[in-house]
Amino acid sequence: MSLAHAAAEYMLSDALLPDRRGPRLKGLRLELPLDRIVKFVAVGFPLLLMSLAFAQEFSSGSPISCFSPSNFSARQAAYVDSSCWDSLVHHQQDDEPGRYQLKSLWPHKALPYSLLALAMAMYLPVLLWQYAAAPALSSDLLFIISELDKSYNRSIRLVQHMVKIRHKSSDPHVFWDELDKARTERYFEFPLLERYLACKQRSHSLVATYLLRNSLLLLFTSATYLYLGHFHLDVFFQKEFSCSVKTELLSNETYIPDLITCRLTSLSVFQIVSLSTIATYTLLVPVIIYNLTRLCRWDKRLLSIYEMLPAFDLLSRKMLGCPINDLNVILLFLRANISELISFSWLSVLCVLKDTTTQKHNIDTVVDFMTLLAGLEPSKPKHLTRQVSDENP
Secondary structure: OHHHHHHHHHHHHHHOOOOOHHHHOOOOOOOOHHHHHHHHHHHHHHHHHHHHHHHHHHHHOOOEEEOOOOOOOHHHHHHHHHHHHHHOEEEEEOOOOOOEEEEEOHHHHHHHHHHHHHHHHHHHHHHHHHHHOHHHHHHHHHHHHHHHHHHHHHHHHHHHHHHHHHHHOOOHHHHHHHHHHHHHOOOOOOHHHHHHHHHHOOOOHHHHHHHHHHHHHHHHHHHHHHHHHHHHHHHOOOOEEEEOOOOHHHOOOOOOOOOEEEEEOOHHHHHHHHHHHHHHHHHHHHHHHHHHHHHHOOOOHHHHHHOOOOOOOOOOOOOOOOOOOHHHHHHHHHHHOHHHOHHHHHHHHHHHHHHHOOOHHHOOOHHHHHHHHOOOOOOOOHHHOOOOOOOOO
8 A cells, every 4th residue: 555655646746746846937919910920011111122122223224225326425314313203203295285284103113112111001900919919918928827826736736645544544435525526616626827817818908909909010011002003003114205304504495306216124023012912911811810800719728728726617607798809819819829828738748648538527637647656545425526616806
């Protein structure tokens, strides 16, 4: 009997989690995986295209090529290219002779800077989340992860104490009477964590910030569509334009023609940037909408695993109401930081083993299952199963 008692003690001691709260929790993920992907694409892709636009401009020189008259010198031709690029205005012949309709082609010149402005606008929701929600979320996750692991350790220590009582007592009914009394008096409860999670159901600061972040992303994406559709589409297919250099000192020169034809050598880059921007942000829109729809339903997988803890019955008490609150956001981030929850892997294994055992109808909590694994009598009376109260803590 002493050998069995020692084996049970060793098994329960191995089940205890190590106390590594310090360095273990320094790598908390304060962004969901899909949010991180959206951030990298929405911010990084315009910067990549901006680099492409600047590289094309520096490698090929002037982004336009004007057909100056043959009697122009090289310096005069360079002046024409520079002047036409500075003005970038297309002179279209009007119905009346000598009059022209002016059409600005400035989106070609503003392309790299508009991409930079787009990247900065897409980074604003990230900054909002980082400074408005991340500090509070980090504090919540540190506390909840620590308390969940502590609750698991309390359950294991409780089983260790029960094993000692069982081996010290010659009458097995004394042990089960004590266990029944502990359940009736609710000695297994550690209400701090459960009450804290219940309070988070009535808080909406995190979920409001998360909704605002994704709503701003959709708003800036819509603004990008409007900008590309209104300005880029208007000059999307215009490869040549008529430029006038008869300005200021050259306005009275008769040897200079009224209009000089110029060709936009960077039109292909302009078209590629416009189309790729539309395609990329169109692919991001469903991802952003999916992130918002996750707030409309509960992710109960993590809570269902922790239902095995005798002090944790949030689902059993039916406390989960409307999912649009801070608790749902915290549960999403707990799933993203599941590697930090050492107790989750242990409880997941116990849940799998519980489903395969023949006495699973008598097993309600990790205390019951670990008691069974420790070698205590599994066939306890059915009235000793966990009593669940319907009242909120």
